[in-house]
């Protein structure tokens with residue numbers, strides 16, 4: 025029987041009502057009295073020296089308030105990178121400056137050169153066209169291999185080269201790794217590209233800066249996944265403002281997928297400019313602007329080698345990856361190809377020797393940073409493609425090969441720095457085999473073939489590390505931030521509760537799911553609990569929402585704070601009931617003395633806390649509000665197995681997704697409806713990557729895919745209904761809810777399933793094709809078939 | 812600047828606009844109807860879909876002046892008279908057809924236009940009709956399911972949880 029309330033139930037989302045009636049409050053819906061509008065003049069070339077900027081004609085245009093250029097930001101901090109990577113020789117990564125507005129050079133299409141503030145947005149845009157920028161074009165650095173060649177043009181003249189870092193993880197002894205390969209019975213090698221993507225949340229970024237001269241206080245409204253992180257970075261590293269004078273509000277946010285984690289120049293700009301011109305300043309990105317200013321994702325080129333012994337056991341894995349950083353280091357860019365990617369190269373398998381080599385490269389392209397999955401999709405794609413290829417070369421069943429090499433004992437220390445606490449990969453694969461109906465595949469293939477189509481079944485596993493933690497470890501690895509989270513549980517006198525959480529909801533349904541937990545713990549109705557998030561002036565502190573961390577990390581803080589509230593409330597109840605607090609039990613919102621019929625209701629205790637006439641003042645303070653900060657002991661490790669069935673039209677190379685099934689182990693689940701939705705959305709994005717999406721620059725660094733006309737977003741008719749099963753549950757062993765996180769799984773687990781299915785289809789048609797890079801477009805499939 | 816008047820959600824509305832002012836801008840900036848969203852600048856995403864004289868229209872692709880004298884319906888006018896969610900809105904909530912909510916107004920407005928012409932669309936017809944509405948959050952599964960449910964079809968068999 026599905027539950028109808030509390031943990032494990034699927035109540036309808038309460039946030040939906042406002043979104044369905046047009047009553048949401050997104051950043052662009054916020055207008056501050058007297059606001060001016062800023063338009064950024066952005067570079068339309070990838071690489072050039074700035075000789076001069078003449079703003080005089082533009083300044084005389086109607087409505088223009090002020091024009092800023094890079095010169096106005098001399099002495100102001102640049103955009104910081106939040107993770108320092110140490111290279112294979114123990115040296116720090118190369119870290120170039122990233123000014124708010126370009127200084128000296130422009131380094132990618134979209135690099136902001138000037139900011140025009142005017143009374144209306146149209147005036148600002150018109151005036152920007154009157155700015156004369158004298159540029160000397162420089163050769164653009166686009167291809168990563170070329171960027172690393174001797175004598176390559178440098179993106180940053182002050183760096184020694186375009187190499188950000190050369191990093192290694194796992195077995196650092198090259199000879200030992202080579203020995204493992206030399207003694208292998210079989211080695212499978214694959215070169216592959218994990219193409220650049222654009223995150224494309226449907227809401228473009230917006231920032232509104234407001235400054236109150238009377239109180240010297242700044243307010244920034246911004247489309248962010250983590251308002252406190254923005255405040256900290258902007259105050260401490262960019263503008264040098266005291267945090268207590270700065271409020272950052274991220275109201276309803278229309279999707280994030282990682283790209284709204286980062287601190288962007290436009291946020292710092294509107295905050296700075298609002299004070300400089302003593303007037304609120306608003307910026308709303310157009311989609312075209314988003315394509316050239318939102319941090320992009322993926323963009324790895326990899327050679328992966330898998331060694332197997334004569335019994336088909338994996339014995340060694342070695343990868344060499346080039347990871348594109350773009351022109352500057354976005355906030356968490358450096359951590360993605362390293363600690364969020366290299367550490368996942370063990371996958372679900374017990375491979376004793378692993379060596380991961382990553383070179384991060386600067387190019388004249390838009391900066392690259394975390395996009396849904398962030399490093400883990402890149403890792404999964406490599407492992408799961410190379411295993412499929414190995415199975416084909418060895419003539420064994422790809423699922424059997426995986427099963428044979430599964431990790432089965434937990435905790436498991438991988439050779440790449442992680443300890444998986446729990447999992448059941450065979451059990452999850454069993455769920456997949458049923459959900460995807462492997463047994464019926466042969467008949468479905470025959471039916472497709474009868475229609476002249478090729479049909480393929482692709483399977484893969486994935487593992488991800490979520491709820492990034494703990495702070496002391498990530499600090500040793502280079503994180504310049506803590507990765508805990510915080511919650512305050514404020515009980516009102518009449519018993520209702522406001523829970524102020526550091527997690528930020530931009531589609532994940534926290535306002536519905538989080539109350540389920542607190543309601544369950546106290547035994548009151550969920551409607552008595554309200555979640556407050558997204559405003560630094562309202563919440564204690566918060567690292568925000570990314571990396572599938574909200575429930576595992578912030579939810580744990582909320583549980584801890586609720587436990588403190590209950591402990592205090594029990595003391596008050598004990599006083600009212602003239603008993604010892606050790607004897608007080610809380611059930612269904614009623615405190616009772618164990619073994620007696622004496623009881624007092626939740627509301628009577630909360631009222632007493634605020635009207636403390638009869639109160640144990642010597643022992644307990646009045647009021648009922650508690651805060652907890654929670655720093656996890658380890659990552660969580662959601663894992664799963666996915667299956668995709670495709671049809672390929674041998675005439676055109678067109679691939680259609682016929683069936684898609686996902687079996688995930690997310691540990692305990694608070695709201696199954698929301699979890700399903702998260703998986704659906706991730707699969708949609710993963711199918712987008714596999715079949716459609718590709719962010720392309722030409723050899724001059726021009727962005728060829730700068731709008732939805734050229735960048736193929738998945739549409740409703742590109743995807744099928746998905747079958748999602750999350751009944752395989754091994755609870756996380758180290759957080760109080762036993763939850764693992766579900767936000768990224770779909771995007772991590774789905775691309776290899778699609779590509780494996782396409783290869784399976786082509787092979788079934790007698791085509792000797794062992795790999796096609798994503799997106800597996802009709803032209804690529806057709807070319808591969810006809811090569 | 813030119814005066815423009817129209818009926819929006821049954822009430823008369825007017826303002827002064829430039830020739831280049833888009834209907835989406837007029838609704839959002841002048842009438843404060845911020846439920847109509849703008850997700851792109853190439854008429855691709857459908858976050859801005861409204862009804863003009865009963866037809867689904869991308870409000871970012873129509874000048875405010877072109878809507879002079881028209882009957883315009885926006886997401887703010889979709890609920891039942893008593894304020895409760897209409898059938899389509901309710902189906903979106905019941906079937907978790909939205910996550911961040913940004914594409915949602917356009918999806919609901921498009922769905923209404925579809926169901927007006929085709930009261931019981933098939934899955935394929937719905938997917939085809941939504942070609943002009945992009946959602947980045949849901950993978951479309953629950954949107955399609957919600958629209959089928961709103962049209963009275965039994966969706967209990969669709970992809971078990």
Ligand code: FES
Pocket residue numbers: 848849850851852853854855856857858859860869870871872
């Ligand atoms: S905003 Fe109208 S189609 Fe995108």
Ligand code: FES
Pocket residue numbers: 226278279531908909910911912913914915945946947948949
């Ligand atoms: S619900 Fe977020 S874009 Fe559709």
